Amino acid sequence: MAMSLPRLYVETTIPSYLVARPSGLIHVAACHETTRRGWKTRRQYYEMFVSDIVLQEARAGDPEMAAAREAALAGLPQLEQSPEADALAQRLLDMEIIPVKAAGDAAHVALAAVHGMDFLLTWNCKHINNAALKRRIEAACAALGFRCPVICTPNELR
DSSP states (O other): OOOOOOEEEEOTHHHHHHHOOOOSSHHHHHHHHHHHHHHHHTGGGSEEEEEHHHHHHHTSSSHHHHHHHHHHHTTOOEEOOOHHHHHHHHHHHHTTSSOGGGHHHHHHHHHHHHTTOSEEEOOOTTTTSOHHHHHHHHHHHHHTTOOOOEEEOTTTOO
């Protein structure tokens, strides 16, 4: 019997770091390199998914960079929006775990949880991969009957 691959939701910051122009800031350049290396050498170990929200966000901004982000995501299966994901995202907002101004971030978490992703890969350490928020995010997911995926950066997923 073949083992299935872990399911990984790719949040928008990943293709952004993947195709970003070089940075003079050492820590940012290191994140770019980690993302590129992982994308090249680790992809085959995961079943990777995106959502319409990721694609919409990836298409925003500088047209050249948007095209590069979109190309990087081409062919990845897309998670469908659902009433359950909408309800979980709203709970994250209502409980002020994620601020209303970052409603897209709540939607990323909700989609990944509702669709049973094993991992949510992100560089968003303000509203998603935030140690002060993770337990609250997990509790909000559990309250609606969903398991929160492991939220991590490419540095943590090796």
